[in-house]
Amino acid sequence: EDATDGPAxxxxxxxxxxxxxxxxxKTVQKQLASNPPPAALPTGWYLKPSQINAPGxxxxxxxxxxxxxxxxxxxxxxxxxxxxxSQESLNATALAAAAxxxxxxxxxxxxxxxxxxxxxxxxxxxxxxxxxKSSSRxxxxxxxxxxxxxxxxxxxxxxxxxxxxxxxxxxxxxxRRPASWRNPKITDTKQKAISDLHELLSILSESSSNPKxxxxxxxxxxxxxxxxxxxxxxxxxGFFGRKKMQPAFEKASFGLRVGELxxxxxxxxxxxxxxxRLA
Numbered sequence: 001e002d003a004t005d006g007p008a009x010x011x012x013x014x015x016x017x018x019x020x021x022x023x024x025x026k027t028v029q030k031q032l033a034s035n036p037p038p039a040a041l042p043t044g045w046y047l048k049p050s051q052i053n054a055p056g057x058x059x060x061x062x063x064x065x066x067x068x069x070x071x072x073x074x075x076x077x078x079x080x081x082x083x084x085x086s087q088e089s090l091n092a093t094a095l096a097a098a099a100x101x102x103x104x105x106x107x108x109x110x111x112x113x114x115x116x117x118x119x120x121x122x123x124x125x126x127x128x129x130x131x132x133k134s135s136s137r138x139x140x141x142x143x144x145x146x147x148x149x150x151x152x153x154x155x156x157x158x159x160x161x162x163x164x165x166x167x168x169x170x171x172x173x174x175x176r177r178p179a180s181w182r183n184p185k186i187t188d189t190k191q192k193a194i195s196d197l198h199e200l201l202s203i204l205s206e207s208s209s210n211p212k213x214x215x216x217x218x219x220x221x222x223x224x225x226x227x228x229x230x231x232x233x234x235x236x237x238g239f240f241g242r243k244k245m246q247p248a249f250e251k252a253s254f255g256l257r258v259g260e261l262x263x264x265x266x267x268x269x270x271x272x273x274x275x276x277r278l279a
Contacts, residue, residue, distance in 0.1 A: 041060070041073065044063055044064040044065070046060070046062075047060060047061075048060075048061045048068075060073055161241055162241045163253050164236075164238060164277070165237055165253045165275050165276060165277050166215070166218050166219065166222060166234060166235040166237070166278060167222070167226070167237060167273045167275045167276070168222045168225055168228075168273065169228040169270060170188075170196050170271050171186050171188075171193065172190040172193040173187050176269045177270075180227035181227070182227055194272050197265045197274050204276075208261065211259045214261065214276065215276065215278070218234070218235065218261075219236075222234050222235030223235075235276075240253075246270070248268050249268050252266045253275055256277035257277065258277055259276075259277065260276075261276045262274050
């Protein structure tokens with residue numbers, strides 16, 4: 001700002017309030033009406049047009065003290081600044097509150113990943129439940145059929161159409177296929193295989209008076225000692241009719257009573273066996 005058209009000129013035109021013409025006052029009023037000041041001026045202060053600068057430039061004049069200045073008086077600036085700070089504080093508070101509400105709502109709503117995880121978990125649980133129920137129903141149906149067949153065969157004549165047995169097979173080097181899941185190359189003699197089965201018969205004879213215990217013991221021995229693939233099922237061959245097995249094995253199986261164990265080994269081209277009839 002140029003000092004020549006500053007406060008000194010203002011003082012020159014403002015030390016005596018009567019030096020301001022009525023026309024200038026009306027001009028000031030019009031200017032204030034069209035462009036009001038940002039904040040109320042302190043008591044005694046007025047906005048006046050500059051006599052030196054081009055039209056449209058104004059300065060502040062205090063009629064009580066004769067003070068004049070280009071900038072907004074300090075008290076008005078403080079008030080304006082305080083109002084600005086107050087408004088800014090309110091705005092900041094409003095923004096913070098809005099952000100807090102948004103954060104709470106965001107936490108309350110499940111994310112897409114959580115929704116997908118929940119849906120996937122629920123779908124997986126439903127699928128597993130359905131599979132488990134289906135498997136359970138199939139197993140129940142199988143068990144029911146087996147029980148029905150066992151009941152039928154146990155109450156039938158001494159010459160049933162089908163029997164169900166457990167067996168333990170011991171292969172030897174002269175067997176039709178001298179290999180098994182237990183040993184890829186079997187070199188034991190037939191006599192050794194027979195001797196092994198006699199030892200197993202001796203163990204089983206201790207449970208012969210208790211049918212359930214006998215079956216449980218037989219199944220456990222079959223799982224570790226049998227060279228047949230049925231070992232994983234405890235030696236269970238399921239139901240079979242006549243002419244489905246080798247003659248010696250068929251004869252021995254159909255010749256047993258339900259719950260009876262062979263007293264000696266049964267010799268076939270596959271190897272030597274001991275048999276327990278279930279139905």
